Structures are given as C-alpha cells and as structure tokens.
Amino acid sequence: MGCSDSGDRAATVEGAAEANFAAATWGGAGQPPAQMVQNQAMSGQAQQPPVQQRQVAQLPPGVYRMQLAKMIDPNGFKQPMVAATAMIPVGWQANGGVVWQTGGMCGNGYTFDWRATSPDGAMVANVFPGMSWTWTNFSAGVSGTGCPTLQITSVQQYLQHLVRQSRPGARILDFRPRPDIQQSFKQLERVDAMPMGEMRTWVEAGEVLIGYNERGRELRESAAAVVIFFSSRMQGARPGETMDALTAQALPGFAFRAPDGQLDFKLAETIRTSIKLAPEWEKRINAHNNKIAQTNITEARKRAKITAQTYDEIRQMQQDSWEYRQKVQDRSAREFSETIRDVETYDDPMSPTGQIQLSSQYDSAYRLNDGTYVLTDDPSFNPYAVFGQDATKLEPTP
Known part of the structure; x- marks a missing residue:
C-alpha cells in the first residue's frame, strides 16, 4: 500500500520473503528464516558497517555480547523507578519505558513505549504501546468505556490496523500465528453459558512482516502482538437475530526492524525474551490494577442501574463481561512479562x-x-x- 518497488527483481525478493517467513519457526531454536539470508544475497545491499559498529559486527558468528538496559517509569509511584529490564547488545542505546495516560476508562491508564537502537541507527528493537477497543452490531453499544469503536475481531486485523496507522504505505509481506506466545494465555480462555446466550474469552497471538522505504533505504520489520478478546452474544428480538458485543485488549507488543537483508530474527528473539518486569514496580502496578478494576466495576454497576428496562438483559450480559474483563486487567502487567519469557x-x-x-x-x-x-x-x-x-x-x- 502506498510505496511499491519497481521491476521483476523487487517482486521476486518480496515473493521469497513471504514464502520463507511463513515457513520459519521461531520456536525451533529461533533460527532466522531463509528470507534474511536470501534477501541479503539477492539485494546486494550488504554494506561495511561504520567504525562505531565494527567492534560488535566483528564478533564470531553466533556470539552476542549483551548488557542490561532499563525501562523507566518516569512518574513511578511518588518517584521515578525502574519498571522493567532487557538485555541489548553492547553499544546500543535504550530510551523510554512506561507511559501514563489520562482520560476515559479505556485500559488501566498506562502502557509501554521503549526502544533500543544500534550505534548506526540501522536496527531498532521496540516495545510498542498496547490499546483497547470495543464493537457491537446493535445500537445499544457498550457505552461509557472511553475506548474507540473498531470492528477488529482477530490479531491479524489488529496488526494490519497497526501497520496502517504507524507505517503508512508499508507493504505487508506476510502474517503468521504465534502459538508459542498464545500458549502462555490459555488459562484465560473460557466460555460461560447465559440464559439467552453466552460470554466468551479467547486469546490470539500473531506476527506480521512488513517492508517499507525510509529516507531512501529499504527496511524490513517484524511486529508481534497478543490480543485478549471478550465477547457476549445473545439472541435478538426477532427469530435468528443475534446481538454481539466485543471488547478487546492488545497488550504491549514487540517489533524489530533493520535494513533489507539484515533483519536478525535470532537477535530479535534474544532481546524480546530477555524483558523482565522489576519486582517492586510489578508489585505496585498490580495493586494499581486492582484498584482500577474495582473502580471500573463500581462505575459500570451504577450505569446499569439507570439503564432503560428494555435493555436490562443486554446490559446484564455486558456487565458480567465487563466485570470479568476487569479481573483479567489486573494481571496485564504479569501477562506482558510472561508473554515474552523464554529464558534460562x-x-x-x-x-x-x-x-x-x-x-x-x-x-x-x-x-x-x-x-x-x-x-x-x-x-x-x-x-x-x-x-x-x-x-x-x-x-x-x-
């Protein structure tokens, strides 16, 4: 979309990227797909690294020298504090951390926005913010949450939306599910029968590979995300009619970008799986999440009491779904950490x-x-x- 390559060579490279990305398995020893090697050979874009990068680049193959980097919560709890840590290559620069938000009742008021950049700026690892949204197929809606209304019902659609918003003109080369990440959230999935329908919670994890041009340089970027979906379905007033309400929460995701042919998938996984929440911050943020959950449940109950009688059954289902969602919200910080854990x-x-x-x-x-x-x-x-x-x-x- 927007940007496009010209000539058969570009089409051949992107075709190979799609095929190899889909065939790769990050779970199996984290080996980089053949796309990484093939693009480098076909594009002829491999360049001599700048002086400040050569010390890292000259390490023997399969060797990474790592250092601890901090993700800072600048507001913290009365004072700035370390929220999480990650291992990044020596010489890389890291900045960012927790971002606190104000207004509305969508989410718990904070998210992560952090990046680590190689000395030459060519490679970037990024923990990007999560988001929440709602959608219904009837006019009653799920009002008062402060969340945007979006008809996004899968992690693939979410990642496509994310690409359109953050990388205008980028080409989506491929998508694949991430069952290895999804497995960490299996305990959240459930289906509850109701008198006139059901409530369902499920989790999807996936990853997208994109290509785009930035300041004359062709880049490749992968982005992985987890979305928790909460839905309610009940029969409508007319035979065969269904009334659906959906709330979704995307946890902070992880992206890694590099020049075409230099996207190091194993390094990306090494950084991603090293992220760990700081114990003291995790303790305090869990207490914060519990407080927010109880406040939101109380406010939702107040709204339900003043709802017109016509929608009592609908609102009760939405209320039950909302309350369960809030119970899950207080685990979001820990889930974010568990999502990216694959460590020794x-x-x-x-x-x-x-x-x-x-x-x-x-x-x-x-x-x-x-x-x-x-x-x-x-x-x-x-x-x-x-x-x-x-x-x-x-x-x-x-």
Whole structure:
C-alpha cells in the first residue's frame, strides 16, 4: 500500500520473503528464516558497517555480547523507578519505558513505549504501546468505556490496523500465528453459558512482516502482538437475530526492524525474551490494577442501574463481561512479562540476587569482568581471546 518497488527483481525478493517467513519457526531454536539470508544475497545491499559498529559486527558468528538496559517509569509511584529490564547488545542505546495516560476508562491508564537502537541507527528493537477497543452490531453499544469503536475481531486485523496507522504505505509481506506466545494465555480462555446466550474469552497471538522505504533505504520489520478478546452474544428480538458485543485488549507488543537483508530474527528473539518486569514496580502496578478494576466495576454497576428496562438483559450480559474483563486487567502487567519469557536461569554470584535470567536459545553464557554477558552456541568459544578480559562461564540453576 502506498510505496511499491519497481521491476521483476523487487517482486521476486518480496515473493521469497513471504514464502520463507511463513515457513520459519521461531520456536525451533529461533533460527532466522531463509528470507534474511536470501534477501541479503539477492539485494546486494550488504554494506561495511561504520567504525562505531565494527567492534560488535566483528564478533564470531553466533556470539552476542549483551548488557542490561532499563525501562523507566518516569512518574513511578511518588518517584521515578525502574519498571522493567532487557538485555541489548553492547553499544546500543535504550530510551523510554512506561507511559501514563489520562482520560476515559479505556485500559488501566498506562502502557509501554521503549526502544533500543544500534550505534548506526540501522536496527531498532521496540516495545510498542498496547490499546483497547470495543464493537457491537446493535445500537445499544457498550457505552461509557472511553475506548474507540473498531470492528477488529482477530490479531491479524489488529496488526494490519497497526501497520496502517504507524507505517503508512508499508507493504505487508506476510502474517503468521504465534502459538508459542498464545500458549502462555490459555488459562484465560473460557466460555460461560447465559440464559439467552453466552460470554466468551479467547486469546490470539500473531506476527506480521512488513517492508517499507525510509529516507531512501529499504527496511524490513517484524511486529508481534497478543490480543485478549471478550465477547457476549445473545439472541435478538426477532427469530435468528443475534446481538454481539466485543471488547478487546492488545497488550504491549514487540517489533524489530533493520535494513533489507539484515533483519536478525535470532537477535530479535534474544532481546524480546530477555524483558523482565522489576519486582517492586510489578508489585505496585498490580495493586494499581486492582484498584482500577474495582473502580471500573463500581462505575459500570451504577450505569446499569439507570439503564432503560428494555435493555436490562443486554446490559446484564455486558456487565458480567465487563466485570470479568476487569479481573483479567489486573494481571496485564504479569501477562506482558510472561508473554515474552523464554529464558534460562543461571547462577551468577556477582548478581544482587545470585542469579541472572538470559535467553534460552544459546548453549553457553558467560559473565565478563566488566559486567556484560556473552551468549554463544560455540562450544570452543574463548572470551579472553575475543574481548581481552577474563570471564566466568555461567551454569544453569538446578
């Protein structure tokens, strides 16, 4: 949409991207799809990295040197505090964190907006904000929530909407479900029978691959998201008529972009799975979520009492769905963390807790004397030979 390549070569490259992206399995050792290698070979766009990037780029294949980055809640609870941490490559710069919102009753008042950028600005990892919306097929609607009305009923439609809003003109190359992420939320899914219908909660996770041109450079970007759907359905006044109401909550998602041919899927997963909520912030945000949930339930009950008798049955179903949704809302922060967890816990005597969690996609992990961490699949890797400093090989916690 909008931007388009010219010539058969571009069409061939994008066709290959679609086929290989769909065939790739992030869950299987996180290996990058053939698209990454094929695009680099076909496009001829591989360039010598700038000086400030060469130290990272010259690491042996399969070796990543990582450092801890913080996601800050600038408002915090009476003072700024660390909300979450992530492992990013040494030399990358990180900024952002928690964003507090005001107005309306849509969501819990906060979300995440954070990014980490490579020294040359070519690669960006991004935790992007979540959002909520509602939709009905009848005029009574779900009023008073402050959420936008959107007819988005799947995670694929949500990601398409997101691309249109944030990347105008981008080409959607492919989409795939993410059952590995969805599995973390299976316990939320349920169906409740009602006298005149049913309420249903389900979760979808997916990922989209897009291509676009920015300032003359062709980029590729992947974006993964989780959406929790709450729906109610009841029979209408006429035979065969159904009345549907839907509320959806998209949790903060994860995106990774790079120049065409340089999209490193394994690095993207390494960063994504390293994100961890700070214990003290998680404790306080859960208390905040509980308070918001109770306030919203109370306000919803007040609205229900003044509703016209004609819609009492409809409103009761919406009320039940709303109250269950609020109970789920207070788990959103923890769910966000659980969504992106695929880690191994290692014993680390130098860590304040005596342990550190790193990506489970690698066979070995080391802690360098400067406090950074190295991940590798090379069994003969020698940290001193590469970095000129001693390192401790970390052992998984029993």
